[in-house]
Amino acid sequence: MAPKLCVLCETAKAMLRRPKTGQQICRDCFFYVFETEVHNTIVEAKLFKSGDSVAIGASGGKDSTVLAYVMKTLNERYKYGLELFLLSIDEGITGYRDDSLETVKRNQQQYDMPLKILSYDELYGWTMDAIVAQVGRKNNCTFCGVFRRQALDRGAAMLGVDHIVTGHNADDIAETILMNIMRGDIARLGRCTAICTQGEDTIKRSKPFKYAYEKEIVMYAYFKKLDYFSTECIYSPDAYRGHARAFLKDLEAARPSAIIDIIHSGEAFEVKEEVKATQHVQQTCQRCGYMSSNPLCKACTLLEGLERGSAESGLTERARKKLEAEGPTPENIRTIPFFNKTPSGNPGLSIAVEIPA
């Protein structure tokens, strides 16, 4: 049988079946469509303007390694005019993060980008290992997720950048849409399909890989021989999310477009106005100054629970009431340093006055 030709260029031999479309294409066409789709995502959402400083949330894993490589490639190819940084969070997970940070340090050399590492230990006084020792393996991802989000923002403020890009891929987003529907989290459902989010005074965050399939990211890293750390986090996700993830894999196996179809669904609907009106307004945390929908932000709530030996109090209403009944917050517990984002100008003004490129 004659070798099958790539359906895109119709000249080279087809080397792979593209996970997203099922098309049989050649390797060069794969690189090209993968990169161009990310470029389309960036352009369509007007993510950057020339001169922006952008931190890439880098973990050493496949998503962020490929993201760093593709951001560098597109920045040069399409002359975005971005100044790129690597920003890593050290959660303090022995045998996992310490090794993956070595990969990030090599990436810093390979991609020639400045690197900043910020640890949970220096910010919160707790490593993930210490947290898991107290809370066990249930809910550990809750702590990790809340703490990482705030740590990234604080790291970005230290770097003086105005934008963080993260390696969230299409699979992550589709899974999050399903999760938010199943657990009735309307506030997050409204936000999770946005490519770019920005709080009142926090740093812009966006997801250039919003439409990139996890399988294609792996494939890209493999064919480009990128240096990444392939071990999964040793602390596995909670059972409920595990079910959602397995379901999504089944859907993808039945029809590969399912991942993109779920994201399309998520973009097609929005929360009804009358429901939005009942949602909490954004404020800043009394204790640490980070954006929050309550007087205390989620990270401070979780941290207080850890410090007072009642990790549950950050997770359920009932445990929280119980802790409150035990008395006011003691003076001597560790808290998160106050968040002083050096304002790059009046946030209201910086939107109105845009210096032409």
Next chain:
Amino acid sequence: MSSCGNPNAEADALMTRRPKYDRSKACVKCKSKTGNIVIRHAVYCKDCFFPLISLRFRRTLEPHVNPTLDLHRRKGLKASGNLLIGFSGGLGSTVLLDLVQKTYLAPRERQDGDQNPNGGCPWPKVVVAHIDTSSVLTEVQGESCRIRGVVESYGAVFEYLPLRLEDAFDQKWWRSVGGPDFVHPTGLDIINEDMFLKLLSSNRTSPSSALNAYIASLPTQTAVASGIQALVRVLLLYTAVSTHASHLLLGTSLTSLSISLISSISQGGGYSIKEEAQEEWSDNNEDGTDRTVRLVRPLREVGTKECTLWAWWNDLTVIGKHRYSGGRQDISALTRDFIVGLEKDYPSTVSAIARTCNKLTTKESTNTKCLFCERPVQSGIQEWKHKISIRSYRDLGPDIMSPPHMNLEGGSSGDSRPTHTGPVASNLCYACHTTWTSRSIRGNAASQNDIPIPVWVASRSDHHNDLRNGRKVEENDLQYLIKDFLLDSGS
């Protein structure tokens, strides 16, 4: 994300397991009798169960019986037309039929706190339609007469109306529901993702072989399941119009609704999330005499478990649920297994899904109706698809650099046909377009160009203004009428 693949993980903790029921085993309603059933953590006795379920049924349905809400408050319940009930013989529709009969057609059994003080039935006539799917599902062969038996066991209160799935391809049926005549044998071409309608030399095939050819050309198991579902729904809507029904009721339970919501979202149907629960559909008559049908699912607050008990305690005959299942290759079957399995450990999941989706709406409204499913079509779908997944270098935008490994100019390959969305693709909803174009690794690879199309699609391609460029043309000017959809017929 990269580190633990776990974005927004902070809310995982909200989904904790709860005990099956709270506090005591006594009925929460009468507080005296021992409970027989646990519904969402609350215990009920058998005597309190019946009024609870009929109240939920009425609370869901009755605000939508009168054409507008304020009419309802002043005058009691009065619909503007007849009632059509879609009856499959499965659990939900069996309970629905029973509830309609007990609530509106046997007035002595009505309860206190009645929202319909005048009593009686809000609809002049109640028609029960069953769609025989035996030409694609061999399991249901011979069941039609058992189903007729169930309907007729209620006496003369219901008028029974049998339909067949292949009616969707039958001009005789189309005429019988008042559909405008069409004369041009037309087939669907899915070789190209834009999709085209083209003339066929003849359409002398029988409706059932047309149906089977249609089903066989759907590229995935998922598409077959949702294709059948869409045919059933549209058949019922046109039947409702032809029986002068103002309302079409379906026996979708809370459990089935949650399953169909997740399944629809997983197939790209997010834009019609409202319609999954309830919809207003009208037949868009050429002469401006639109007839509107309100499709309501009055059991959408009642779970499968409650339906089972209602049927059991009322000694109802459930013929069984015979729906198409493509197993592990079928998204709706996968979703059903997933939700039913999850409900065992996390009983609040099913109601959480329905509640969440009830808080959602679509971002923009539209006037375009999908050719196949007759639901609203969002604009810009094809452009979105081309940007998100590049399937051809013809679709590249003007500012995109051409592939570096190819010596081309201007970002287009040797085949420089301009990007152009065919009129079929642009008149399909995202979900239907995906149904026809999305393939699975194992799926049906054969692309076809002479697929029979349902009568409403054929009729609209003949008659509808937006498909014939808004100009009045001679009915028999065949070539002109559909030239926009035609590829070179010789191809």
